[in-house]
Amino acid sequence: MSNIRLGIVGLGKIARDQHLGAIAATDGIELTAVASRNAQLDGVHCFRDIADMLASGVELDAVSLCTPPQGRFAQARAAIEAGKHLMLEKPPGATLSEVFALERLAREKGVSLYATWHSRAAAAVEPVRDMLAKRTIRSVAVSWKEDVRHWHPGQAWIWEPGGLGVFDPGINALSIVTRIMPDSFHLTAADLSFPANRAAPIAANLAFETAGGVPVTAEFDWRQTGPQTWDIRIETDEGLIVMTHGGSRLIVDGTAQIVEEDHEYRRLYERFVEIVPASAIDADLSPLVHVADAFMLGRRLTVEAFED
Structure with missing residues (x-):
């Protein structure tokens, strides 16, 4: 299987500190595009938001959301409806009900949903x-x-x-x-x-x-x-x-x-590479339930x- 072509949404502190290096170090996945209101990254396609990224014609297989949980549901829904496998930074959403809705939608669309817990x-x-x-x-x-x-x-x-x-x-x-x-x-x-x-x-x-x-x-x-x-x-x-x-x-x-030393995010992307071919769901919400x-x-x- 060829590399998973990934688009990141949100190029803030967590994306720069953890996601970019982990993606570069993981076989089977490559960063193709970035959507961010305030930042750009050399060597990849850059867009202002996820809507522009998905409408651009740039070929993507998956999206990783590194944005704050508030407002993330609309971004996640857009990615799933566009047929993209989806990885969510923790917490997976601002509410439990919205993540349950995303899981149902992912199953309907036949794409992976990975609600990550890096720790x-x-x-x-x-x-x-x-x-x-x-x-x-x-x-x-x-x-x-x-x-x-x-x-x-x-x-x-x-x-x-x-x-x-x-x-x-x-x-x-x-x-x-x-x-x-x-x-x-x-x-x-x-x-x-x-x-x-x-x-x-x-x-x-x-x-x-x-x-x-x-x-x-x-x-x-x-x-x-x-x-x-x-x-x-x-x-x-x-x-x-x-x-x-x-x-x-x-x-x-x-x-x-x-x-x-810290290798958590690399392990997350290795797991994402595993589940994407099967369009599998990995979304344990028990930590968010306790919160x-x-x-x-x-x-x-x-x-x-x-x-x-």
């Missing part, structure tokens, strides 16, 4: 999933704390409804936990801290419980400066498992077992105003 592609995730299938879990504690000014400078959309606030990084942790846990879990309580001048939370404390009664806690905070924290600590009867650095490193009973539950069940706390 699930971290090196320690699958090994820990295999370990937990054979161990008795006592508790899970997530600590996901980072500096929003470093990772999302000037990105006003992230503080608006649908932008998720601290759940933009927090959903990465939830994507890992929903993958590694052998049992389902549900939210029992949540405190969400909203800056007085923002429509999305800057911090969250969450309490979950598995169907078997195992406690799962998560602390998300966007106010941490200095070293950043992306850790998951799992207490089991057979010993302690700790995932750090967003899941790229693994420590079991105090011994380091995996230490790997939606947090907004439904969470107690709103007002904290000091945030200025970028």
Whole structure:
């Protein structure tokens, strides 16, 4: 099969930091076009928006959406209706219902839909999933704390409804936990801290419980400066498992077992290359379900105003 001819929509920070290099390093796919209101890229066809890209006559097999979740549904629908396989940056949409609609449309049109969770592609995730299938879990504690000014400078959309606030990084942790846990879990309580001048939370404390009664806690905070924290600590009867650095490193009973640099996005594009020939659907929405539950069940706390 010839290379998948890909068009990217949205040439912002995440596309430049992660997608472009991953595409270049992945066999079976090539970047053919870019649609962006404010940026261009040498060596490929450039358009202002997805409508111009799809109407241009440039031959494309697939589209990767790297735009904010608000407003993404119309872009995704346009790509699917044009018969293009579709890859979605996380979160896959601003609402659950719109992603369900996209999945139905993709099935009707016979194209792939890939709702990506890049943190699930971290090196320690699958090994820990295999370990937990054979161990008795006592508790899970997530600590996901980072500096929003470093990772999302000037990105006003992230503080608006649908932008998720601290759940933009927090959903990465939830994507890992929903993958590694052998049992389902549900939210029992949540405190969400909203800056007085923002429509999305800057911090969250969450309490979950598995169907078997195992406690799962998560602390998300966007106010941490200095070293950043992306850790998951799992207490089991057979010993302690700790995932750090967003899941790229693994420590079991105090011994380091995996230490790997970031190859998450390359693994995502390798997966996309796998599913496109079969027009397959890969769209697990469980991380977004937990975020939606947090907004439904969470107690709103007002904290000091945030200025970028």
